[in-house]
Amino acid sequence: MKFGIVFFPTVGGTDGEPTPTQYYDDGLHLAELADELGYFQVKLVEHYFFDYGGYSPDPITFLAAVAARTRRLRVATGAVIPAFTHPVKLAGQLAMLDNISGGRLDVGFGRAFLPDEFAAFGIPLDESRARFEEGVEACVRLWTEDDLTWNGTFHQFGPVTMLPKPAQLPHPPVFVASTGNLDSCRIAGEQGRHLQLIASVATREKVQEALGVYRRAWADAGHPAGTERIDLTFPCFLDEDRETAYRQGEYVERKMSEKMASAVSAWATVKSDQYPGYDRMASAAIGNGAGIDERVKENKILAGTPDDVRAQLTEIADWYGDGITVGLSVHSGQLPRATVERALRLFAEHVAPAFADR
Structure with missing residues (x-):
């Protein structure tokens, strides 16, 4: 089992929240620390306009800065x-x-999945899956082919030869990000794509079902056994005092819900066959779940002392299988940098070593 860190900003610079400059500076410092402590990966989202992710309209720019300051840490778009x-x-x-x-x-x-983002780019929601599939295939072929002529539904170009080619050959590992949609997981497995899953938003049974569909599709398509990579993301709050960790978690998760409610509010009046059930997201964004105690019990949030979190991860490995990468969502901007730094050190020193052989 490997461990990475995940950055998902839920701040907008108001009411004493960090400015973009502060958020990026803290993130770069934490990435350097993660590299020093032996974490495997740092991952960053792409979102626009809202306090829910809006500080990260271009993860590639930030990750280039991370890459320049680190030696071992893998950089991931998520x-x-x-x-x-x-x-x-x-x-x-x-x-x-x-x-x-x-x-x-x-x-x-x-x-x-945010209607306002699609509207700003002039992209119909109902084209999202087709544009996703065409875009991924076009990128892979641009990385691996010369004199490529592309006659897609949405883009036509060529013949072109991409420069530079990627450093990793034939191309970097390609992941499909999913909240657990079974069709998305099946197609990813069939195509030999790796999987990024936000495990904290679904029940254990739903995550197990999604992983089962993905792994079966991978095997049935004849891809080499054991070469698939699965990244699971969980919020993480760690302190030597359990109550302190829980208070941090309650605060950050409440802020996340508030910011998300604003970002998804358009779903109250928008419907799309591409996103079944998302029209209910606006009403469900706030107050849609249990308190932190229950969410920790269900392993949707990692929180508590190092012993507590170590026990949670042992159960997660039993549920979802060894060999996964667990992404610790730690940098929302809602906690002081020193608090996050302390948690990363505690995890690296007292939690991660227990899973070196898993």
């Missing part, structure tokens, strides 16, 4: 959105980042 960027541009940016990092890039691609 995820970039092909629907919002021409594939020639996106493939070129990612290839540059892979070279700048010395071949440490993991590329997560996602569909996006």
Whole structure:
């Protein structure tokens, strides 16, 4: 089992919240520390406009700065959105980042789900899956082929030869970001894509079902056994005092819900066959779940002392299988940098070593 850190900003610079400059500075410091402590990966989202992720409209820019300051830490998009960027541009940016990092890039691609983002880019929600699939395929082929002529539904170009080619050959590991949609997991497995899953938003049974569908599709398609990579993300709050960790978790998760409620509010009046059930997201964003005690009990949030979190991760490994990468969502901007730094040190020193052989 490997451990990474995940940055998902839920701040907007108001009411004493960090400015963008402060958020990025803290993030770069934490990434350097993670590299020093032996973490495997740092991952960053792509979102726009809202306090819910809006400090990260271009994860590639931030990850290039991380790559320049670190030696071992893999840099991961979690995820970039092909629907919002021409594939020639996106493939070129990612290839540059892979070279700048010395071949440490993991590329997560996602569909996006906020109606306001699609409206701003002039992209119909109902085209999201098709644009996602075309964008991913176009990027992979641009990385691996010369004189490519592309005649897609949404883009036509060529013949072109991408420069630079990625440092990793034939291309960086490609992940599909999913909240557990079974069709998305099945297609990812069939196509030999790796999987990024936000395990904290679903029940254990739903996550197990999604992973089962993905692993079966991977095997049935004839991809080499044991070569698939699965990244699972969980919020993490760690302190030597359990109550302190829980208070941090309650505060950060409440802020996350508030920020998310604003970002998804358009779903109250929007419907799309591509997003079944999302029209109920606005009403469910606040007060839609249990308190932190129950969410910790269900292993949707990692929180408590090092002993507590170690026990949670042992159960998670039993549930979902060894060999996964657990992404610790630690940098929302809602906690002081020193608090997050302390948690990262506690985890690296007192939790991670117990899973070195798993």
